[in-house]
Amino acid sequence: MKSYQKLATDIPQPTESYAEEESIDGKPPCLRKLSTWWLGVGLLMMVAVLLSGVTMWMFRHMSGSQHEQTPLEKCSAVPEPLRFDCYPERNMVVTKELCESRGCCFIERDQPLRSRSGVPWCFYPPDFPSYTLESLNQTELGMVGLLRRKVKAYYPRDIERLQLSVEFETDTRLHIKITDSTSPRFEVPLEVPQAVKRAENPIYSLEFSKEPFGLLLRRRASGAVLLNTTVAPLIFADQFLQISTILPSKFLYGLGEHRSSFLHSLDWNTLTLWARDVPPMESYNLYGAHPFYLLMEEGGSAHGVFLLNSNAMEVALQPAPALTWRAIGGVLDFYIFLGPDPNMVIQQYQQVIGFPAMPPFWGLGFHLCRWGYGTSNETWQIVKAMRNYQIPQDAQWNDIDYMEGYRDFTFDPEKFDTLPQLVEDLHKHGQYYVMILDPGISSTNPPGSYWPYDEGLRRGIFINTTQGQTLIGQVWPGLTAFPDFSNPDTYQWWLENLNQFHTRIPFDGLWIDMNEPSDFKDGSVDGCSPGELDNPPYVPAVLGGSLSAKTVCASAKQSTSVHYNLHNLYGLMEAKATASALIQIRGKRPLVISRSTFPSQGRYSGHWLGDNMSKWKDMYWSVPGVLSFNLFGIPLVGADICGFSGTTSEELCTRWMQLGAFYPFARNHNTQKEKAQDPVAFSSVARTAMKEVLLTRYALLPFLYTLFHRAHLQGHTVARALFFEFPQDVITYSIDKQFLWGQSLLVTPVLEPGMDSVIGYFPRGVWYDYYTGSSVNSSGESLKMAAPLDHINLHLREGAILPTQKPGSTSWVSSGNPLRLIAALSQNASAWGDLFWDDGESLDTFERGDYSYLVFNVTQNVFTSTVLHANVEATYITVDVLSVYGVREKPSRVTVNGKENPFSYLDNQVLTVSDLNLNLSQGFSIRWL
Incomplete structure (x- = not known):
């Protein structure tokens, strides 16, 4: 086999994609003697070598030198950024002997280099043996191939023969799966669309390397290499799967759930994916x-x-730039989305995992909660105080205090004896009630005294030990059993429990917590088995160092598989069961907020970012968190406003309320035994600032609701990173202290203490102050703006039309108020916007056609409202005001549907037409001359 060094300068360039070449006698042209190991990465390699100073190596091979390299020379020639870790095991010292026993290179760096953490001492040599592509045949949707292991791997039960399947599903989506060719393996039971025909004009090409096996994916338009898996060996053992790729740039996002900047660091950074109950902290x-x-x-x-893949895994990032996936089970089942712009990538991703559910309108209002209200009357007093100050609030929540002995489906008959009356009062005021549920079901009650456990035991719906007994852990109620939501029978049991409780406390939404699932006893009260499910040959970098750390045993038995495979799916499965139960109980759109999540969760629930702290840095971390979950197809997301743990300050809580008013899901929540942090707990100055920003949110609810409609229908993001709208502006790639609502509303919060100004970046174009209409024409620059404690900076992007509404104290009150339409003219004096409107709670209103949809346009000094679809809800709403930002000259007159109408015009080029009283269900035009 040729070395990396030789192949880097000795690569034939294919004339066309192997993916499109026909096979001959079952052997496609890609099966050539010469490996294309470094195809597409040769230039990257040479640049890296040059940068690392190894110029003689490059010169020797470019000049055709036939010098036979020694093993040390081969290893030394691999630049540090391209060294792929051959010994990723932690908590052990990797010696030369251990490393070389795997056939890998060992270079112990000298002391000055040792401070550069992350560069592996043990790494794969250029000629490390891997799989060979033995055959590749065309199929109706793509091709199927057979891979054979060349040399036995160093992890137990390595798999000798693998099957490769490639499906060209759409012109922008490619599906690649690698699995055992002889024995079935666990695959995630996710409902994904099945392709019916092969893509006709894919914007990508796929090439193969025979020996060692590798894939190279290119973008046709630019020739950019998006994936190149030949840079390190493929390893596929029963409990260790690894594949690496070079990345075409350093601008990488996603890979959740982690606390980090939105743009990931590639400086030897490892991201672990294993659901865990832990207050958010960096690096875990x-x-x-x-x-x-x-x-x-x-x-x-x-x-x-x-x-x-739902198994425990980690993703290792390195500055080549490159990425390595390591999973400890399942299969390598990849979907690649070609965009080509970031908005389209996320839409294509959601075409696979499913678009998010349409939330109820009230779910977008302001929610209030704390752990530690103590009694239902104390909870009620907060609700009344909020009403007294006319501070908008849609939903009141209760944490586990309401339960009797922390047991699900109960409420404390003494401390929360007036809870039914509280919920009735909320409903009379157009407000809603949400309660918490934990999956742990109390198992220590006298027989016959706690139906959820007794009946669950009778039906056999709990997770079991390896011996087939109910696994007992410990969470809030004490000793607990855990429902197995992979069992269809559990859905019915869950529904019956919720339905019985709903007859006593008619809750409107559910908050499912502790569903990683969390277990205060690692594994169970009896520990876990000594087998390889609980003690696999390789453990990713999970917090606690064990798969059972603060959760149930990986070996635990569930209906469809072992917990080893299903752990990361637990929150998703519970959310699916909970949303289904709410629909059956209430007959309306469900509101479910879940702590643990997995791809496709947006179809069933939203998410909050967990048990954060009342610190300024936690407020900042919430922004990349919200942006990341919009990438993941869960747009209904927010952080605990003002922080959950610790005591907030008035300044911090005011600033956080201003930011939180622009979370897609807005809830203020804190822990017990701390100072209250609801708006009424603060001075009149802070309280007023909080009220004003909530009124701004409520005014924007029609716009926000329309964004959620687009998310539900097409997979758009709601809270959006700036680079989604400005992908040519590289400055936006690292911005995570500002964000957009949709395409149009730029939010620039204050995230540091003691500030009365804030610096925000404005991409090229005209931006209008949301409140005043004053404009700035940016060439792509950072601007300093006044930001007193009672103000958050909001700006409208040119060319946008936002539907807003006179705000009320609840979303129900607001939804009946007149609209104010704001048009922010582009430099060519045009604008566009839309509005989706329905009753805010019925199921499948778009699918049933029971909605209104309007499109707004401005062109040539004419604003038009066009009704594309209408239902009865729109007949109750009027448009009262039109504000047009960026009207350069004062009009002499304004006409509404051809009739003159009074107007006002300000020096900052804002035209306002009031007292319109136009019915939303009918089209209209407003002209200024």
């Missing part, structure tokens, strides 16, 4: 698992990669 695996990344390429194109 958190509540959910999302093996999906989006990458911005040079030139502004984007692509995404999704590994459909």
